[in-house]
Structures are given as C-alpha cells and as structure tokens.
Amino acid sequence: MSDARRQAMEEVLRILREAIQSNSHSSKERVRHLSSALSTGKFSLSPFRSSCYGMGTNKSDLDVYFRFMDDADGCEEFEKHSQMHIDTIRLIESAVKKADGFTNVTSIARPKMKVPVAKCTVKVGCEEIDVDISCNSELGLANTRLLKRYCTCLDDNLIADLGM
DSSP states (O other): HHHHHHHHHHHHHHHHHHHHHHOOOOOGGGGGGHHHHHTTTOOOEEEETTTHHOOOHHHHHOEEEEEOOOSSSTHHEEEEHHHHHHHHHHHHHHHHHHHHTTTEEEEEOOOSSSSSSSEEEEETTTTEEEEEEEEOOOHHHHHHHHHHHHHHTTTTTTHHHHHO
8 A cells, every 4th residue: 555545544534533523413312422422522433454454455445443432421331232333323424424525425224233334435635535434343453453463473475465
C-alpha cells in the first residue's frame, strides 16, 4: 500500500470521527444514551484487517471497528445486546449521511446479525476509499493483531504473499 493511500486512510478516520460526533442526534428514547455518547466523543474508531497488517493494496477498503469508551454512561451493559449494535450502526449511518464528503452510505443491520455494518465511500484528495464500519467484531481485532505479528516476524513477506 502506498504512503499516500495510508495517509488518506488516516484522514478518513479523522473525518469519520468528526462526522459521527457532530451529526449523531436522536429523539428516540432507547437510543438517546447512545446518541449522547456519540455526540460527546465517548467512542473509538480503530482500523483493522488488511490495511493494518500489510496485506492491503491501493484498492483495499478501510475496515473500522467502532467501540464505546469505558466511561460512556449506560453503554457498557447495553453494548452486549445485538439490538444495541443495530441501533449504533443505524445512528452512524444517519450521522454519516448528514455529513459532507460521504457517498454510497448504507447499512446492513438486521436482528440476529453477528456483525452489523455501515458502509460508505469517502474521497480524500484523489483517493476514493470504501469504508466498512462495524461494532461487535472483537474477534476481527484479535485476528488483526495476530496476523500483524506474523507479518512482522517474517522478513520475507511470506504471509503477505499468501494473503494476496
């Protein structure tokens, strides 16, 4: 992956964080505390998968894991429930739709889905980057750390070549 692509992905994370924080308002009672945590910035966005462990290309999408911070009031217990994941992804989708610079914004979030996802495309400079935002994908983060360590330990790019 080129340095320009990597820098563009970092800019996407910044823009995405700003869009979610400034546009996530809901009047629905059941998601009010989620909306409050989003608007006060009590969440983290972590890139994971191929862009993090050296297998990404200039055409790779950016996979982002969304998580509430430990001090987000009322979210720690609710975070364990699948309806919360669906509500969170739909709030993110709504916030991103309101923000400038995002296209193709949609979500795939249905009851009993293990990992609901919000999808969008962001243009940064001359780079267009497809972004998948998920929550409840702790296993994906763990796998990313594991593959990154494999790739770091092997000097000869064997793991990266196998991943392509």
